[in-house]
Amino acid sequence: MRIILAAVVWALWLPALLWLLAGRHWTSAAAFFFAPVVLVAPWSGWARAILVPLGIYTLLPSLFRGAIRALMNRPIKWKGRVI
Numbered sequence: 001m002r003i004i005l006a007a008v009v010w011a012l013w014l015p016a017l018l019w020l021l022a023g024r025h026w027t028s029a030a031a032f033f034f035a036p037v038v039l040v041a042p043w044s045g046w047a048r049a050i051l052v053p054l055g056i057y058t059l060l061p062s063l064f065r066g067a068i069r070a071l072m073n074r075p076i077k078w079k080g081r082v083i
Contacts, residue, residue: 001067003063004063004064004067007056007059007060007063008060010036010052010053010056011056011057011060013032013035013036013053013056014053014057016032017029017032017033020032036049036052036053037049037050037052040052
């Protein structure tokens with residue numbers, strides 16, 4: 001559940017960024033745009049860190065599906081194995 005919570009919090013990054021841009025807070029929006037990149041760059045490098053927000057959005061459906069299956073006590077396949 002902590003992973004899902006972290007992914008949801010990261011997913012709120014884009015609406016907050018759009019809200020800053022709509023309010024014409026250009027400097028804050030620029031700083032907020034680069035915040036995920038700066039936080040993740042030490043682990044993945046600068047080139048990959050730019051794609052982190054996109055990765056979070058593509059990972060969310062799988063995380064939710066897995067959480068729902070786990071809560072319903074249904075088997076979950078991961079890398080060809082049932083866990």
